[in-house]
Amino acid sequence: MARDRTPSRRHARIVGLALCVTALTLGGTALAETSVSAAGKPKGHDVSSHQKDVDWAGARAKGARFVYIKATESTTYRNPYFGSQYNGARAAGLIRGAYHFALPDKSSGATQAAFFVRHGGAWRADGWTLPPALDIEYNPYDKKQRCYGLNEAGMVGWIRSFSDEIKRRTGRRPVIYTTAHWWNTCTGGSSAFASNHALWTARHESADAGALPAGWSFWTFWQYDNSGSLPGDQNLFNGSLSRLKRFALS
Template identity: 55%
Template structure:
């Protein structure tokens, strides 16, 4: 099973710009949402009719929490014909990266080369209930993320997408560039432009640009066209 890497994504994005028609037509980047039990069970048929092409759905958190609405939302998105994947909210202070990757995979976060499943996403960001960097040094945080990422890749054949903010990444990993060649980036920035990216990444694959909008959950955009999005799901 071929891994989804930044190199392959770059090739896909470049290929999507080539057309047999000499007149290049700018296509709107596919829109998506990310949801959790906070939104409840989402009407994905309505979301698709309202322009949504992909979704990330919360599966797990730490090594003890399974989102109670994950299964219903994942099935609903699948039935609506939406390209979808699961995400894991990391708690680097509670257990190892490998432990949490295995928990994520066992509870809906896996990946298969079927053209409709996005690589699982590691949501690594501000601690909602304690120290911003979970009490870890920058080097320890980088090691934890590598442990999660390598375990996920060994099991599924794909590297996980990394969801973060430039501020958190700079503060808590020392602005590590260690993942830019392997892991697609999903940056969160609620503004009219993406702004500076973490070290190593020259572009972001996904952009979470708002926490509310015309569809439930956070609002996202894919950096490419539908062919590129489908290719990432295929691997």
């Protein structure tokens, strides 16, 4: 999940796999520990301008219950399909939210957060809006600067600046989308965000979410593939549908 370009396609499938995991948190507090099958968790997906005009009714018929939609990148890019995708998802009965692709070498966290909120990253307690999400991963534009030229402390500071501005403008802390490898490499394994930020972890072609970024003991969303039955990337929510609705409200 990054640029609006065609990714490589993988076809790992995890339907029916039994998992024993800790459930999501609301406000940073664990609700329960539960043993459920992956097939029983609410399915969702994430999309960007690459998917263009999504068949939302079709996605819901195939099992989608939530979706994250790319709104912005840095302070220079806005998804031209965002409005139709965001409103279309809601009209089809999907709980939806917006995500921002971070480029920490371009401007401060607070500056990018403000741009994001102005262009789709807002939140309201209507039961249909997921908290805004920060997509932070290896630099897709310069592999030599995979941590965007920031040292570990600088990256932690950038994320904190983004989060604080999102909280100030929306009342919610952002969900953090990342991988364990990026997080441990570029933040030095910081545990500064785990207590009050929901984790959206990415691990493809695997039977489970694997090792998590430092600090988190469980995931709230898991992106398990970048192709499948739903448009865009394939995701699961770590809990029941009723808990997903509560997460959107809390």
